[in-house]
Amino acid sequence: MLRKILSCKSCSYRTVAGLDDLVARLRLVGQLRRDKDPDEGIVAALLAEYAALMTCPTCKAIGLQASDADDDWQDEDDWQAAVLCEVCRKPIDPERLEFLPDTKRCTECQHKTEAGTLPDDDPEFCPRCGALIEIRVSRGSGLTRYKRFCTGGCVIR
Numbered sequence: 329m330l331r332k333i334l335s336c337k338s339c340s341y342r343t344v345a346g347l348d349d350l351v352a353r354l355r356l357v358g359q360l361r362r363d364k365d366p367d368e369g370i371v372a373a374l375l376a377e378y379a380a381l382m383t384c385p386t387c388k389a390i391g392l393q394a395s396d397a398d399d400d401w402q403d404e405d406d407w408q409a410a411v412l413c414e415v416c417r418k419p420i421d422p423e424r425l426e427f428l429p430d431t432k433r434c435t436e437c438q439h440k441t442e443a444g445t446l447p448d449d450d451p452e453f454c455p456r457c458g459a460l461i462e463i464r465v466s467r468g469s470g471l472t473r474y475k476r477f478c479t480g481g482c483v484i485r
């Protein structure tokens with residue numbers, strides 16, 4: 329399992345990030361937009377190159393450092409920081425993780441998802457150029473129609 333320590337040179341921020349957290353951070357800097365389940369080797373290679381473009385969540389400085397996590401990384405604070413909710417990015421309770429070790433959402437976000445009040449934030453990307461797809465109202469009379477538009481300028485059929 330891939331685990332890396334991310335730290336900031338400007339402040340004392342330090343966290344241990346698992347594969348899911350690393351993939352989310354790489355997507356924020358424009359990588360892995362199309363790949364739903366990337367290989368650990370690809371994530372490690374991209375992290376080595378793009379960690380310098382990542383923003384520190386505490387001081388907002390650009391440029392994190394990535395290093396390998398030791399086997400004694402399971403200090404309580406680091407363990408919680410390594411397992412973050414995929415929606416709200418808050419640490420998932422240790423009791424929830426003990427009961428459901430593969431969970432990716434905290435209790436609050438899971439309840440919102442089950443109730444249908446959590447919006448689906450999974451973005452769609454253009455198969456031709458990789459830019460974001462927007463859904464817009466089409467012009468015309470009669471029924472309201474929605475069309476998909478590529479933000480990169482491609483024509484989607």
